[in-house]
Amino acid sequence: MDLDRFNRLLLxxxxxxxALADPETLAIAFANPRFSEWFPGCxxxxxxxxxxxxxxxxxxxxxxxxxxxxxxxxxELKVNRRSVTLAVxxxxxxxxxxxxxxxxxxxxxxxxxxxxxxESYSKMVERQNRDLRKEKDRVEKLLLNxxxxxxxxxxxxxxxxxxxxxDQAGVLMLDFVSSTEMDIASDPPALVAxxxxxxxxxxxxxxxxxxxxxxxxxxxxxxxxxxxxxxxxDARNVARIALRMVRYLQxxxxxxxxxxxxxxxxxxxxxxxxxxxxxxxxxxxFGPGVGLAARMEALSGPMEITLAEDLYELIRDDVIVxxxxxxEIKGFxxxxxxxxxxxxxxxxxxxxx
Numbered sequence: 147m148d149l150d151r152f153n154r155l156l157l158x159x160x161x162x163x164x165a166l167a168d169p170e171t172l173a174i175a176f177a178n179p180r181f182s183e184w185f186p187g188c189x190x191x192x193x194x195x196x197x198x199x200x201x202x203x204x205x206x207x208x209x210x211x212x213x214x215x216x217x218x219x220x221x222e223l224k225v226n227r228r229s230v231t232l233a234v235x236x237x238x239x240x241x242x243x244x245x246x247x248x249x250x251x252x253x254x255x256x257x258x259x260x261x262x263x264x265e266s267y268s269k270m271v272e273r274q275n276r277d278l279r280k281e282k283d284r285v286e287k288l289l290l291n292x293x294x295x296x297x298x299x300x301x302x303x304x305x306x307x308x309x310x311x312x313d314q315a316g317v318l319m320l321d322f323v324s325s326t327e328m329d330i331a332s333d334p335p336a337l338v339a340x341x342x343x344x345x346x347x348x349x350x351x352x353x354x355x356x357x358x359x360x361x362x363x364x365x366x367x368x369x370x371x372x373x374x375x376x377x378x379x380d381a382r383n384v385a386r387i388a389l390r391m392v393r394y395l396q397x398x399x400x401x402x403x404x405x406x407x408x409x410x411x412x413x414x415x416x417x418x419x420x421x422x423x424x425x426x427x428x429x430x431x432f433g434p435g436v437g438l439a440a441r442m443e444a445l446s447g448p449m450e451i452t453l454a455e456d457l458y459e460l461i462r463d464d465v466i467v468x469x470x471x472x473x474e475i476k477g478f479x480x481x482x483x484x485x486x487x488x489x490x491x492x493x494x495x496x497x498x499x
Contacts, residue, residue: 163177163178163180164176164178164251165178166246166249169246169247172195172204173194174193174194195249199234202219202221216235216236217235217237218236219233229255234250234251235252236248296374307421309418310419312372312416312417314376314414315370316357316370316383316384316385317384317412317417317431317436318387318439319411320409320443321366321408321443322366322407323448340404340406344395344398345362348369348391351387351390354390355371355384358373371384371387381414382461385465388412388486391408408449409443409448409450410443411440411442411445412453412486413438413454414435414456415435415457418431418432437477438478441454441476441477442454445473446485452483452486453467454478454482455482465486465488465490466487466488
């Protein structure tokens, strides 16, 4: 077989578009059928490479070819009303007194479509991961509102939490007097906004003394000190928290028309803390320490803080109280109870004035 004819057949049957052009004039000397399919009219006399390959940067191409480097670029064109992306590779060939530009074009449309799909999928996965992180943060924030962080960390790592006993947990029970009879009750959104503002301030007070807001039930508020990690000063801290809550409400009532009047019971005693529930979780505490605090709250008058002798004996050197005598307490028998007026240090005495 004639070698020249074989080479020509090879070029014409190649799956890529091939063309030869003059390095100086860029006139096309040869183009195989695939190149002609993509660039109709390339076999016309004196058709130049830069005329057919719109978007070709001739100046940059000449600079790279002069440096002995190949010039590569991507071109977009329409073939039979379909968009096609071509990867164009231009090289200079000098041999046997022949100086030509060899132009090779490959259809990379499918590759670009695949790259686009991969990029779109990556962006979708990234967006989903961001959404998942946001949802995880939201759920974590929600769970931290219903359980202490150390309990949450244990539950997150092991899927369960072990009930814990605390011998001297400080417990505070607060309820508002006649809050359902307030004039503001005719405006539920306003009532909720007021209550949210009050409870938010209570949370800050509790956190200031290392306590945890355990839960709210309607307009009742429950906080604890020394759960899940005893602090060594939990009995005194629960008394300080109660005093500051009363003082906060006194100041608020003096500045606003709506009057929030509370009664508080405090105690320090044995409790058990644990997560309750399978699908709906809540961290709660049980035991005589909680029960006696609830009984003290029921014995309190408006803006009063009541404690029993159990707590008083632990903090008697640090508090100012008014003794109220022996009281028969359901489930606990007869106990001496007191009204907390302040702490013995100057700053806390001033709180109740």
